[in-house]
Amino acid sequence: MAETVDGKKEDADYKRLQSFPLIRHTDMPEEMRVETMELCVTACEKFASNNESAAKMIKESMDKKFGSSWHVVIGEGFGFEVSHEVKNLLYMFFGGSLAVCVWKCS
Numbered sequence: 001m002a003e004t005v006d007g008k009k010e011d012a013d014y015k016r017l018q019s020f021p022l023i024r025h026t027d028m029p030e031e032m033r034v035e036t037m038e039l040c041v042t043a044c045e046k047f048a049s050n051n052e053s054a055a056k057m058i059k060e061s062m063d064k065k066f067g068s069s070w071h072v073v074i075g076e077g078f079g080f081e082v083s084h085e086v087k088n089l090l091y092m093f094f095g096g097s098l099a100v101c102v103w104k105c106s
Contacts, residue, residue: 022093029087032066036090040100044074051075051098058102066104073101 021041026033039061047054055072062070066088073080076097082089088104 023090024093024099025089025091027087027089032087033090035065036062036102037092040090040092040102041094044094044098044100058100062102062104069105071103071105073099075099 021037023033023037028036039058043054043057043061047057051074055074058072058074059070062072071082076099078099080101082101082103083105084103085106090100090102092100094100
């Protein structure tokens with residue numbers, strides 16, 4: 001019985017840890033970074049089974065808030081190399097293996 005209780009506690013701890021956003025790389029100013037991260041978490045939670053809709057929500061919100069030409073990629077298992085405006089890149093993980101990359105081009 002003790003193993004089952006410990007197993008459930010470990011599973012709950014793992015789920016809580018995996019739902020916390022993890023910033024992999026960013027050069028955004030602090031205020032923009034926090035707003036973008038919160039927007040990404042909200043979109044990924046709202047559209048948990050539809051990455052395309054989540055990306056569209058993030059892009060449209062970023063275009064309105066910080067000006068146009070924002071790009072968003074959401075998914076698992078991708079690599080990227082992008083040119084971007086300085087101080088306008090955020091690469092993070094959410095929910096364990098879901099990666100979100102947001103950047104602005106001129």
